[in-house]
Amino acid sequence: MAVLINEQIRAAEVDLTGLDGEALGVVSREEALALARAAKADLVCTSLLSSPPPCRLAAKGTGKARTPKPTAPGAAAAKAKELRLTPGIEEHDYRTKLRQADKLLRGGTPLQLVVRAAGAKEAAAAKAVLERLLADLKEAGVRESGIQTSGKGAQVKVNPR
Structure with missing residues (x-):
């Protein structure tokens, strides 16, 4: 949600609310901006x-403080890392994927295991x-739900312990 402040507001007319919440109509x-300057406040449109x-008229600086700050990609909830396997996986490749999954789970990253x-x-x-x-990873992670199967394969989400 974008918050516009002072000159960013482009509408010809605004429905104004005062500093104490009173409706000013x-x-x-221009009149709203003049009232904001006179009251040493910001004109904020939400x-x-x-x-x-x-x-509304808001105390100087509080309009910007209420704007939602963009979050960094790593700051969001941990997104599940997807590991893909095949049904006829060779033993060496299986052990490699197992080590990879174990390392990620122990690092706190949830996994989405997919077999196409x-x-x-x-x-x-x-x-x-x-x-x-799942049996080999039982010490590092716990599955979130049962294995979901479809005609094209199977998948399961595993969360770290």
């Missing part, structure tokens, strides 16, 4: 969805690979 943008847009199958015939093998992997 619909006034021109919604552009109505006409005229609702604006060519068809319904390989779906059972895909589920078996996931069950084996």
